[in-house]
Amino acid sequence: MFHQAARRYGAVPVTLDRPLDVSPGAGLDLSYRELAGLVDDLSARLWAAGVRPTERVAIHKSDNVDIVVLACAVSRIGAVPALLSPGLHGRVAGELLERLGRPWLITDRATLEGSLRDAGAPRAAASVPGAGPAGVACLVRQVLTVDRSTGSAGSAGTGDTPGPDGAVPLDAYADAAPHAPVRLHPREPSLITHSSGTTGVPKLAVHCAHTMGNRLVPQKALGWPTRGERAALHLSFAHSRFYHLLGVLLHFGSPLLLIVDPDPASAGPLLARHRPGIVETHPNTFVLWEELADAPGAPLSSVRSYGSTFDAIHPRTVHKLLGASRRRAPWLVQLYGQSETGPVAFQWYSRRGAARADSRRVGTAIPGFTRVRIADGDGRRAAPGTPGRIEARTRGLILTYLGARESYDRQLHDGWWQMGDMGYRDRWGGLYLLDREVDLIDAVNSNLAVEDILMSRLEELREVVIVPGAEREPVPVVCVRGDRPLDARRWGEATADLPGMSAPLQWRFDDLPRTSTWKIKRLEITAMLDRGALPAAGLGG
Structure with a gap:
């Protein structure tokens, strides 16, 4: 590439925020x-x-x-x-x-x-x-x-x-x-990455040039409107997504700003100095960068296109990011997929659309490259509006899991890959994400939907994660910006019309177990609660 x-x-140009370890003398401007x-x-x-x-x-x-x-x-x-x-x-x-x-x-x-x-x-x-x-x-x-x-x-x-x-x-x-x-050979193993590990020890995903290429083609089409714009990226360099995005940007000759340290105090001045037209990072980093929306130097004012993958992004965050841009019609593209599949669905937000969008809608399949369906408990296609397992058929599927072929085979049936998520489709083909299968709580229709509502109602929240407690009751774990104490009155008002939950536990964001892409390891939080390992500070701690 x-x-x-x-x-x-x-x-x-390619600008770095720290020198390369393999060549520190090369400096920051390459x-x-x-x-x-x-x-x-x-x-x-x-x-x-x-x-x-x-x-x-x-x-x-x-x-x-x-x-x-x-x-x-x-x-x-x-x-x-x-x-x-x-x-x-x-x-x-x-x-x-x-x-x-x-x-x-x-x-x-x-x-x-x-x-x-x-x-x-x-x-x-x-x-x-x-x-x-x-x-x-x-x-x-x-x-x-x-x-x-x-x-x-x-x-x-x-x-x-x-x-x-x-x-x-x-x-x-x-x-x-x-x-x-x-x-x-295009179908020989050419890259190995690992899954997020949110549900246990990560699996090793084996990619080949053929399937990686099939992922790259539609992403080049999505990148055409912003071809040549300067791109600022803070992504896991060990994730396959970075290499797809890099392939798109190099193909169109975009100047690059590659950020290792996401701290707004460091990233903000860099973004303000280089004025990128494209910004992509993990959804949880975008939450952190909400504070850049009105930061000195207007670091996000030149952004025409935001990219979000790895996890669903909160509506509050979409609204703030798009509002921070001074471009005439900025947008945010959300890609839904996995390391094993690449993107299987995409959603496009504009300023006007973000205000009325359903946060659980993660998009539609990519024409010519992916298909998505919902399967019921017996493996049959579910009717529109009926929740079930999300399955995808894609030309970008990995070859296997290295050393765990049986796990790979369990997730693949007649060419359909089980995504591990629960959701439904509307009659026009729109895909809606409810929860990971392993995260389901009977008392809550969708943990993710409730979390989105709370993030929108409580601007001070840095993160909220709802996990099952000892009796499978919903337990909210919350993080407040600046580690300030959670206001009990505001919490009570925000949750008054939501499903009943336990008293919130306030943790520092750094205490949340996370993957390299900042996904929250919900099962690990549940295990920590079971062991009584509570690094909490403040309300409920």
Whole structure:
């Protein structure tokens, strides 16, 4: 992608908010051409290190844009990048590395000495009774690090002592000769990402060029109206969505602003300085960025198009974002889908439409690429307006779950993929999302709908999540901006006409268990409540 874009657009700028770990000297202002050159350089180093086509290369390091550059470099020599979120717990990362079957590992010293320190402990204990903690080396073929070396590590031929777990720095191969790109068959595995893990240990989703391409084509069509506009992105670099969006933006030659730190104090001035016409981030980050709507410098005033994926976005947030733009007719596009499917439905909000839109409507299927249906308890197509399981048929479906084929097969029936969500369709084909199947509470028709109402009625809320308590009663967990105490009177007024719920528990937003895309892990909150592990502060705490 970078090489094609460099040939077409060359000097188009790419701005970062922190230097790349693999090349800190490159600074914060790069171009398509410079990033393509860095991909060339890193792919040559990986080949010199011994990485070969079809081999799996796990990338699990501190969050930064070089995760993307490394993934492209791995892919360029025909190896298969396996992207593990920087936010994974060490034991979870260790389990995923084991499923990958002794992959190469690209990481950094901070991750090796932090979350990955005991990643191999379960395997070591199983193979050697009484063994203590073991590093990640027992799970991988070789550890490569992006850290600057003080010399060339052991295997590079100088006799220096290797780093933790025998790690070899990539700059040990800094003078490697360029290697020609290797293109795999379109239906061979070409990328591995993982599911969100909201319902347990994440699954490893195996993508190929054929299905990734089928996802990219309709997204290019959606990107046509804003072709060439500057784009500001804060997304998980370990999620397949980032690579689809990157493919669209590079295809149209958009200048890029890639943001690692979403704190409004940092992101706001960057957005105000660079005036993007396109902004995409996670729905929960958009909630955080509501405060940028009237921030100094009007950082969102130039936005023509917002993009939201991963989770449903609150109507209050849509209204504030669109109201912050000074463009004549800004819009927000919401994509509904999964890592396994890519987008299967899309919804378009305008300023006028957002005010009267049903927040549970997540859109319609993508003509020519996806179909959506609702299945009843017996697997038959449900009538319009009747709730049931949401299923999708898509040309962008992953090949399998690595090491969990049985889970993949359970979700796929006659070409229809079970999304794990409950919803219904209207007679015109509009899809409405109610809840995840595992999150259903009998006393509440839709947790998500109630949460949307509360967010709209209580401007001070940063987040509200309704989970089942010990008796399956609805328990609202709320977060207030600035961690101020929740006003009991306002809460009572806001909930007077809603289904009965327990007294709210007020938590700090940082205490909510989240995925790398800031999805809330509802099952984990329920488990925390069962254990009495309440990091609450304020009302109900």
